């Protein structure tokens with residue numbers, strides 16, 4: 588079950604969803620792009636192991652729910668990836684799409700551990716589209732995972 592809640596991070600009242608499962612709840616705000624779940628408690632220190640430094644730096648503590656919120660990293664494979672970029676003081680969203688690697692360039696993209704094999708596609712991070720801190724929804728729409736009506740956004 589899903590319902591709209593007030594976002595504790597950006598205070599948006601229309602774009603933050605609480606998804607209620609049997610065992611836990613998860614949260615996703617399409618305005619500021621922050622997410623959390625009831626597993627992200629003080630005790631669960633593994634929650635963001637391996638995440639980028641910026642994700643850790645932007646950690647937000649939700650006093651009401653006693654959980655930590657983090658900016659989302661949305662990796663949709665062939666559709667590309669949405670991620671936060673910049674510094675703690677000045678950051679925004681980036682959408683990098685997947686591009687084909689030209690035959691003439693392929694030797695620059697070897698598959699590690701596989702002799703003579705090369706990637707045929709890569710994330711075009713150099714030409715990532717930039718969005719502001721509160722334009723996460725625009726980034727999702729550009730990626731094509733959310734339509735114009737947020738209430739019909741895709742379920743994970």
Ligand SMILES: [Zn+2]
Nearest residue numbers: 594597616619
């Ligand atoms: Zn928010």
